[in-house]
Amino acid sequence: MAEFTRLQNCLALIRLRNPPVNAISTTVARGIKESLQKAITDDTVKAIVICGADGIFCAGADIREFKVHKTFDIQLGDIVDEIQRNKKPVVAAIQKLALGGGLELALGCHYRIAHAEAQVGFPEVTLGILPGARGTQLLPRLVGVPAALDLIISGRHISANEALKLGIIDKIVNSDPIEESIKFAQRISGQSSQELQMTSDMVADKSSALGPPKGYTSKATIEFFFYLTVPGLCCGM
Numbered sequence: 308m309a310e311f312t313r314l315q316n317c318l319a320l321i322r323l324r325n326p327p328v329n330a331i332s333t334t335v336a337r338g339i340k341e342s343l344q345k346a347i348t349d350d351t352v353k354a355i356v357i358c359g360a361d362g363i364f365c366a367g368a369d370i371r372e373f374k375v376h377k378t379f380d381i382q383l384g385d386i387v388d389e390i391q392r393n394k395k396p397v398v399a400a401i402q403k404l405a406l407g408g409g410l411e412l413a414l415g416c417h418y419r420i421a422h423a424e425a426q427v428g429f430p431e432v433t434l435g436i437l438p439g440a441r442g443t444q445l446l447p448r449l450v451g452v453p454a455a456l457d458l459i460i461s462g463r464h465i466s467a468n469e470a471l472k473l474g475i476i477d478k479i480v481n482s483d484p485i486e487e488s489i490k491f492a493q494r495i496s497g498q499s500s501q502e503l504q505m506t507s508d509m510v511a512d513k514s515s516a517l518g519p520p521k522g523y524t525s526k527a528t529i530e531f532f533f534y535l536t537v538p539g540l541c542c543g544m
């Protein structure tokens with residue numbers, strides 16, 4: 308599930324909870340979607356923090372459901388789009404791991420604050436799939452195409468420090484990233500939607516050289532990935 312908490316100071320907290328690694332099951336995805344809706348439609352909420360329960364952000368899709376579903380009725384990509392469309396700033400507080408769909412969720416957020424011991428990565432390739440929830444668009448926009456390809460094709464996990472240097476993470480903390488994210492969200496919640504729109508437009512301008520906007524995966528890119536990865540590969544969800 309995902310728990311929605313209305314905090315003081317005009318903030319909302321969305322906490323993923325699915326032991327042992329807060330993987331994104333259908334129930335978790337539905338919970339995130341519903342919680343986001345609540346936060347977005349509540350005029351008193353000015354900023355949103357997304358985190359995981361029990362000291363871990365999220366290890367990606369719930370692989371226990373892979374045997375049950377061929378497709379998921381709630382698409383993580385739609386949730387990522389919703390976060391990006393909305394005018395309220397969203398901060399991802401990353402503890403321990405943000406992998407696969409968990410990293411895509413974090414990349415959809417406007418800011419990422421991670422603990423120094425955290426790791427991030429796209430292990431999809433080890434399962435014979437590709438990041439399918441905007442990761443192949445959002446990652447290159449942050450780190451450039453060569454570094455994004457390296458991470459997606461290798462499936463390796465990288466440290467928070469490397470992620471900071473690459474530009475995947477905005478800030479590393481040695482304290483509790485959830486508390487830090489709440490403080491940060493509080494600070495930026497004063498920004499007007501116009502200021503936020505200007506900031507996201509500037510980011511979009513800077514990355515426009517990388518091609519079409521999110522939601523688009525070129526055929527050539529897909530073919531390239533197919534070529535480089537294992538036979539019998541199926542596409543991400």
Ligand SMILES: CC/C=C\C=C\CC(=O)SCCNC(=O)CCNC(=O)[C@H](O)C(C)(C)COP(=O)(O)OP(=O)(O)OC[C@H]1O[C@@H](n2cnc3c(N)ncnc32)[C@H](O)[C@@H]1OP(=O)(O)O
Pocket residue numbers: 327328330331332333336366367368369370371379381383404406407408409430431434438439440543544
């Ligand atoms: C709606 C879908 C939307 C988007 C889809 C996106 C695609 C993806 O996200 S694909 C990527 C999926 N994630 C992974 O492949 C991660 C796989 N797991 C690991 O690499 C490791 O388990 C680990 C998370 C790095 C943790 O390693 P470690 O600390 O060594 O512990 P383990 O013994 O390996 O695992 C502990 C415990 O967690 C369970 N678990 C791990 N990952 C998942 C997962 N993704 N889903 C469900 N459960 C997971 C693992 O089975 C262990 O459970 P036990 O009951 O303790 O055995």
